[in-house]
Structure formats: structure tokens, C-alpha cells
Amino acid sequence: MKNLHITILLSLLTLFLLSSCIEDGVSTSSSDQPVFSVDTLRLTDSFTGATTPTGRFIVHNRHDKIISIGSIALRDKEQEIFRLNVDGISGKEFRNVEIRPNDSIFVFVEAKLPVNGTDNPVVVENILDFNTQGVTRSVVLSVKGQDAVDIHGVTLSANTTWTDAKPYHIFDSLVVAEGVTLNLTPGTRLAFHDKAYMKVYGTVRSEGTPEKPVQLTGDRSGFVASDIPYEIMSGQWEGVFFAPTSKDNLLKFTSIRNYSNGIVLDNVDSSPALTVIASQLRNSKGYVLAALNSDVELYASELAEASEGILYLEGGKHTINHCTIANYYLFSALGGPAVQFYHLDEADDNGSGKPYLAADISNSIIYGNGTELNIGDFTGKPVYFRNTLLRSSGTNDDNFIDCLWDVDPLYYTVRQDYYFNYHLQPESPAIGVANPALTHPNSSVDFSGNKQNMSAPDLGAYVFVPEEE
Numbered sequence: 041m042k043n044l045h046i047t048i049l050l051s052l053l054t055l056f057l058l059s060s061c062i063e064d065g066v067s068t069s070s071s072d073q074p075v076f077s078v079d080t081l082r083l084t085d086s087f088t089g090a091t092t093p094t095g096r097f098i099v100h101n102r103h104d105k106i107i108s109i110g111s112i113a114l115r116d117k118e119q120e121i122f123r124l125n126v127d128g129i130s131g132k133e134f135r136n137v138e139i140r141p142n143d144s145i146f147v148f149v150e151a152k153l154p155v156n157g158t159d160n161p162v163v164v165e166n167i168l169d170f171n172t173q174g175v176t177r178s179v180v181l182s183v184k185g186q187d188a189v190d191i192h193g194v195t196l197s198a199n200t201t202w203t204d205a206k207p208y209h210i211f212d213s214l215v216v217a218e219g220v221t222l223n224l225t226p227g228t229r230l231a232f233h234d235k236a237y238m239k240v241y242g243t244v245r246s247e248g249t250p251e252k253p254v255q256l257t258g259d260r261s262g263f264v265a266s267d268i269p270y271e272i273m274s275g276q277w278e279g280v281f282f283a284p285t286s287k288d289n290l291l292k293f294t295s296i297r298n299y300s301n302g303i304v305l306d307n308v309d310s311s312p313a314l315t316v317i318a319s320q321l322r323n324s325k326g327y328v329l330a331a332l333n334s335d336v337e338l339y340a341s342e343l344a345e346a347s348e349g350i351l352y353l354e355g356g357k358h359t360i361n362h363c364t365i366a367n368y369y370l371f372s373a374l375g376g377p378a379v380q381f382y383h384l385d386e387a388d389d390n391g392s393g394k395p396y397l398a399a400d401i402s403n404s405i406i407y408g409n410g411t412e413l414n415i416g417d418f419t420g421k422p423v424y425f426r427n428t429l430l431r432s433s434g435t436n437d438d439n440f441i442d443c444l445w446d447v448d449p450l451y452y453t454v455r456q457d458y459y460f461n462y463h464l465q466p467e468s469p470a471i472g473v474a475n476p477a478l479t480h481p482n483s484s485v486d487f488s489g490n491k492q493n494m495s496a497p498d499l500g501a502y503v504f505v506p507e508e509e
Contacts, residue, residue, distance in 0.1 A: 065105055065106065066105065066106045066107070066108050066138070067103060067105040067106065067107050067108075067173070068173065069173065070172075070173040070174055070175050072105065072107050072172075072173070073107070073172055073175055073177055074099045074100060074101060074107060074109060074139065074170055074172060074177065075099075075100040075101075075102050076097060076098070076099055076100070076177070076179050077097045077098040077100070078179060079179065079180065080179070080180040080181075080182055081095050081097050081149055081179060081181050081182065082182045082183075082184075083149065083150070083151050083181070083182065083183040084260075084261050085161075085183075085185065085186075085261055086151070086153065086183065086184075086185045086261075087185060087186060087187070087188040087207065087209055087231070087259070088153045088154060088155045088156055088185045088186065088187050088188070089152070089153070089154070089155050090152065090209075091150055091151070091152045092151045092152070092183060092185075093150070093260065094148050094149065094150045095148070095150070096146055096147060096148045096149065097146075097147055097149075097179060098144050098145070098146055098147075099139065099144060099145050099147060099170070100139075100143075100144045101139035101140065101141060101142065101143055101144065102142065103141060103142075104141050104142070105141055106138050106139065106140055106141060107138070107139050107172060108136055108137070108138045108172070109134075109136070109137040109139070109170050109171065109172045110135065110136060110171045110172060110173070111133065111134065111135050111169070111170075111171045112124075112126055112133070112134040112135075112137060112147075112168065112169070112170050112171075113132070113133040113134070113168070114133075114166050114167070114168055114169075114181075115166060115167040115178075116166050116167070117132070117133075119164075119166050121151050121152065121153060121164050121166065121183065122149055122150070122151050122166055122168075122181050122183075123150050123151070123152075124147065124148070124149060125147070125148040126145065126147050126148075127145040127146065127147075147168070147179075149168075149181055151181070151183040151185075153183060153185035155187055156185075156187055157187065158187065159186075159187070159205045159206055160186070161184055161185065161186040162184070162185060162186070163182060164182070164183055164185070165180055165181060165182045165183075166180075167179070167180055167181070168180075168181055186206065186207065187206055188206055188207045188208065188209040188231070189206050189207070189209065190209050190211065191208055191209065191210040191211060191214055192211050192212060193212050193213050194213070194214055194215070195215040195216075195217055196214075196215065196217060196220050196222055196242075197217050197220060198220060199220055199223075200220070200221075200222050201222075201223040201225060202222065202223070202224055202225065202228050202230075203225050203227075203228060204225065204226065204227030204228050204229065204252065207229040207230070207231050208228070208229065208230045208231065209231050209233070209259060210230060210231065210232045210233065210238070210277075211233045211236055212233070212235070212236050213237055213238075213239065214230075214236075214237075214238045214239075215238075215239050215240075215241070216238070216239070216240045216241060216242045216243070217241055217242055218241040218242050218283075218285045219242055220241075220242035220243070221242055221243040221245060222242070222243070222244050223247070224244070224245070224247065224248075224254045225247065225248075225254075226247070226248045226249045226251075226252035226253075226254070226293075227248065227252035227254070228248075228254045228255075229254070229255045229256075230255070230256045230257075231257055231259040232256070232257070232258055232259060232276070232277030232278075233258075233259050233277065234258075234276065234277065235278060236277045236278065237277065237278035237280070237281065238256070238279075238280045238281070239280075239281045239283065240281065240282045240283065240286045240289065241285050241286060242285070242286060243286065243287055243288050243289055244280075244289050244290070244291075245288075245290045246291045246292065246294045247290065247292045247293070247294075248292060248293035248294050249489075250293060250318075250485070250487065250489030251489070252293075253293045253294060253295050253319075254291075254293065254295070255295050255296075256280070256294070256295070256296040256297075257276075257295070257296075257297055257298050258270065258273070258297075258298035258299075259276070259277075260273075260276060267458055269458070270298070271297075271298075272323060272345070272370070272458055272460060273298060273323065273371075274298060274299065274300065274323045274324050274325040274345070274347065274369075274371065275299070275300045275325040276298040276299070276300075277298065277299050277300065278299060278300050278301055279300060279301035279303060279304060279324070280296065280299075280302075280303045280304070281301075281304045281306065282303075282304065282305040282306065282308050282313060282314065282334070283306060283308070284306060284307045284308055284309060285309075286305075286308050286313065287308070287309070287310030287313070288310060289313060289314045290314075290315050290316075290317070291314070291315070291316045291317070291319045292316075292317040292318060292319065293317070293318050293319060293487065294316075294319045294320075295319065295322075295487075296319070296320070296321050296322075297320065297321070297322045297323045298323050299323070299324050300324070300326060301324070301325070301326045301330075302321070302324040302326050302327045302328045302329055302330060302346065303321065303328070303329045303330070304329075304330045304332075305329075305330070305331045305332065305334035305336065306332050306334070307332055307333045307392070307394070308333075308334040308335075310335075311335040311357065312335045312359075313331070313334040313335050313336060313356075314331075314334070314336050314337070315336075315337045315339075315482075316336070316337070316339065316341050317339045317341070317483075318339065318340045318341060318482075318483075318485055318486055318487045318501075319341045319342075319487065320341065320342045320344075320487055321342070321343045321344075322342065322344040322345045322346075322460075323344075323345045323346075324345070324346040324347070324348075325346075325347050326346065326347060326348045327346055327348050327349055327351065327352045328343045328344070328345075328346045328350045328351065329343065329350070329351055329352070330351075330352035330353075331351075331352070331353050331354070331356050331358070332354045332355065332356075333354065333355040333356055333392050333394040334355075334356050335356050335358065336353075336356065336358050336359075337358070337359040337482075338358075338359065338360045338361070338363050339359075339361050339363070339480055339482035339483045340361070340362045340363070340482065340483040340485065340486050340487070340501050341363050341364075341487070341501055342363070342364045342462050342487065342502070343363060343364070343365050343366075344364070344365070344366045344367065344408075344460065344462060345366075345367060345368065345369045345370075345460065346367060346369055347369055347371070347372050347374065347375055348374075348375040348376055349367070349374070349375065349376040349377055349378055349379070349380050350365050350366075350367055350378045350379060351365065351378070351379045351380065352380050352382075353379070353380065353381050353382070353397060353399065354382040354383045354390060354397070355382070355383035355390065355392060355394050355395065355396065355397050356394075356397060356398075357397075357398045357399070358397070358398070358399040358400070359399075359400050359480075360399065360400070360401040360402070360404055361400075361401075361403060361404065361478065361479070361482070361483050362402075362403045362404060362479060362480070362483035362492075362499070362500065362501060363401075363405075363500065363501055364404070364405045364500040364501040364502065365378055365379060365404065365405065365406045365408075365412075366378075366405070366406075366407060366408040366451065366453070366462055367408040367409055367410055368408050368409050368453055368460065369409070370458070374409060374410040376410075376414065377410060377411040377412055377413050377414045378406055378408060378410065378411070378412050378413070379401075379406060379412060379413050379414075380413075380414040381397055381399065381413070381414060381415055381423060382397065383396055383397050384396055384397050384415075384421050384423070385420075385421060396422075397421075397422075397423070398422040398423065399422070399423045400423075400426070401424065401425045401426070401428055402424075402425075402426040402428065402475070402478040403427050403428065403474040403475060403478050403479060403483070403497065403499055403500075404428045404429070404499065404500060405428070405449050405470060405499050405500040405501075406428065406429070406430050406431070407429060407430070407431045407448070407449050407451075408431070409455075412430055412431055412432055413432075418439040419437075419438070419439065421439070423439060424439055424440075424441065425439065425440045425441065426441045426442060426443075426475070427441070427442045427443065427444075427473075427474060427475040427478055428440075428443050428444070428499070429443070429444040429447055429449055429469075429499050429500075430443055430444065430445055430447075431446065431448075432445065432446065433445055433446040434446075442475070444469065444470075444473070444499075447469050447470075448469075449464060449468055449469065449470045449499070449500065450464060450465040450467055450468040450469070450470075451463070451464070462500070462501065462502060463502045463504070464498065464500070464502060466504070466506065466507075468504065470498055470500055470504075471498050471499075471504045472493070472496040472497070472498060473498075474492075474496075474497040474498055474499045475497075476494055476495060476496070476497055479492060479494065479497050483497075486501060486502050486503045487501065487502070488502070490502070490503035490505055491503065
């Protein structure tokens, strides 16, 4: 009886395996074709001579039988731009690739464009053909690249002007020597590799336009994950450091982002050490801007997204006019308030022997996650908030003058959707309520080129522009 049971079980197992093989048999029908997740795979824009981040797409089998793809190959076999990995195997051509019923495989692609010797970007394409049962279906592979000027440990020892002809790809350090000026003209782009930095012993004059801002960013583009672009990622390069000998620095219509330490001014003697006009400073792993005993003037500028806080001001004299200071940093808990003041008086003396801090903040917005200020009571200290919107509940006094308390400025920012936009919505209470007498001429035009209504200007960095009906 025992042997009979074993015989029956073996018979049933054999029938099951046979039925499974029949069900999962390889299709021979030309109508059973793979389905692709994209028609065209556009890889991340890159510099020539460098390998792009890896792109991918999915090949689906929507049928009830195995499909066997007879060949997968680039149409232009002589081209050496694209590199392939199909279902975990690298190569140039693949044969008899099987996909089980209602399953899928990944195709990974990267590219490396050769230096082309021109200033303009180039687009290169190839076609990846999938031949299944005599039918060919294809996915277009596309990559855009541009020649760049590679910078490896360069110290500028004479006055220098950089233009937008080609990006400057900085791999380790860019140093501006004492007494030397680096001029960055409209549209100039500096792309910093991991751990790269700029140190300024002399002067930087960065003067973009609304149409062609100057950009200092990390060198990665595209997406970290499907929903998170590198555009909002901090920590991609070290930052910009101004030494004590630096002077007369200007950032105008300039966007600096994706850094670890932000902009740091270390006991710069000239006043102002740095003037920032209609610019964007954002996405820092530390502070957006830290000024140690260095005078800073900020006009019509956005300062946003930093782990430790937006502004660290230790000593120095500071003017902040028509700025938007916002912190909705994504990638860690906030390490401190948005704006931090130190070396204010004898009780807070840093031992530098330098003058105590003084600050005038006007027609600005300080609003975001976390607290705004590290100090609540500025009585007797030369720190003034004039006509400024704050998240906290509070009352006006000798230091807080005509402020708007506990009022949401209604940004377009939606943090959970990775969308950071500090322009004002039509219902914003910050529209038209700035004090015209406090609007500095440097704050009359915003980063986008919109002009303030000087009879009823808007609070913050951005001018509200109604949508056309």
C-alpha cells in the first residue's frame, strides 16, 4: 500500500510538471511581442569624456507563454557611445533572451560621449533593436553632452574672466589668489565634482542676468531615484570659502546650490565682504551662508534648504532686504533655527576683539519648518526686523517693527512632492504689503527679472506676477 501511495504521488507530480511546461512553453507566435516601458530612453545630460549616470528601462512580457527574444543589438554596431546590460549581463549583443510569462527584465544603459571640439552641446542617438519571432521592435537611446573646461587644482594668479562658452568642470579645487579678481559673466556655469571647492583670497564678481544667471552647482544631474532629482540634493560639493584677505565680492543673478558647507566668510576685513543681489543660495548640508566677523548685504535673494540652519551670523554688520529665508530641508532633522545670531554683546563675546553683531532685516519673509531665530529677546541690541513676515506668534517692540506675525506666506512649495518654489500664490498675504520706504534699489528686480511695484512692493525675494487669463 505504501508503494502505491508513492506511485500515485509521483504520477501527480509528473502531471503537474508536464502541465507547467505546457503552460510556460515558449511562444512561437509573431504576435507575442515584448512591451517596453519607454519609447525613447534619454540619459542624463553630461560632459563629454565622462560617463553618464546609468539609465534603465523595463521589457515586459504581457503574455501567458515564455517569449524568447532572438536578438537584442544596437542598430549602429560601429558606434561606441552606449554600453548595455541586459538582465544582469553586460555586452554589445544578446541572443535568445527569455522572459517568463507576465514577467519582465531590466535593460541598463550608460553612455560616454567623446570630446567634440565645439562649444555647443551635441545629441547622439542609437536604436536598440529587439527581434522576436521575425518582428523587430525598438527603443531609441539618446544622450546630450557638451565639452567642458576641466579644472584640476587651479590657482588663478592674474585677473581672469570666464564666460558661458563652455561649462567649467571643477574636480578638486579652484583658488582665487590674493589681489586677483575672477569675473563670471552671464550664463557662466561652474560644475563641482564631489569634494571640490572654491577658495577666494581675492575677489569674485559674479554678474549674471535674469535670462542667463551664473550657476555654481554639483556636477550631477538627473534623478537620485524616480522622484528625487539631484537638483534638490545637498552635499554634492564642499562650497565657497572667502579668506580674510578677500574683498568686494558680488553675487548678482547667481544660483549657488547643492553644497555641503555653503558659503563661508572667515573674518573678511573689507565692508561689505559680500553683496548678494537677486540670487538663489540653496540646498546645503550645513548652513546656506555663514559669516564670521564679516559684513554681508543680501538683497532680493532666496536663501533656502539647509540642515543646520539658513544663516549663521557671528559678529559683523548685516543688511537683509527683500529676502525669502525658508527651510523645508528634506534629508535630515533640522540642526538649528533658520537665522542664528552670535557675538552680540559681552555675554556672548567670541573673543575675537571684533565689533559686536548688528543686523537690519526688512521687507523679508522668514518662514518654514522649525524655529526662525535662536534668540527671542533682542532688547538693547542693534538687531531690527522691520516689516518682516514671521512664522512665530509675537508682538512688535523696539526690535520688531511693523512685523507680520504667525502668517503663512503661501509659497508654492510642496515638500512631500519634492517641489521647492518660493514664489507667492495669488492669495498670499505678503503681496503688496512691503514698506516702499524700506525697499533698497538693489531689491527692485527679482531673480526672474520681475520689477517691484515701488508704490506697493511685495515682501520677500520674489515679485508676485498674476497669471494672464
